[in-house]
Amino acid sequence: MNYADRLKFLREKTGLTQKFVAQKIGVKNNTLSSYESGKRQPDYETTKKLADLYEVSIDFLLTGKEHEGSSDDMWRELLNPKTQVLFKDLKDAPEEKIDELIQFWEFIKNRDKTK
Structure with a gap:
């Protein structure tokens, strides 16, 4: 359901x-x-x-x-409608694409820590 x-x-x-x-x-x-x-x-x-x-x-x-x-x-x-824009396609995304997105996000967070 x-x-x-x-x-x-x-x-x-x-x-x-x-x-x-x-x-x-x-x-x-x-x-x-x-x-x-x-x-x-x-x-x-x-x-x-x-x-x-x-x-x-x-x-x-x-x-x-x-x-x-x-x-x-x-x-x-x-x-939140702003957040939903980021996640709207994730529910149907293949697992490897989600893993790739997580890796990319970790890269961005780490990059910003070094600034």
Whole structure:
């Protein structure tokens, strides 16, 4: 089950309508619909509101699993639209490309330490 499916599942499980949830989290009904269909992804604040409404963690909402130690600050950063630009293609990237990106980032961090 992916993120969009989990949103719809949790809403239906709690017996809430899209209209009610949209009003509760402060978005338009068609915006919530686009979250549930996977066409859009909410920002951190909206994700936090959804997690609170459904009484689940952000970890569960996004990954389907509970992870110990995942802080709200971490999710706030990862769900930041500026940060998402960097990560949007990573979820489908091959492992070797991700490893290469990590090596490149380590190079940049080390380079900046020597300046």
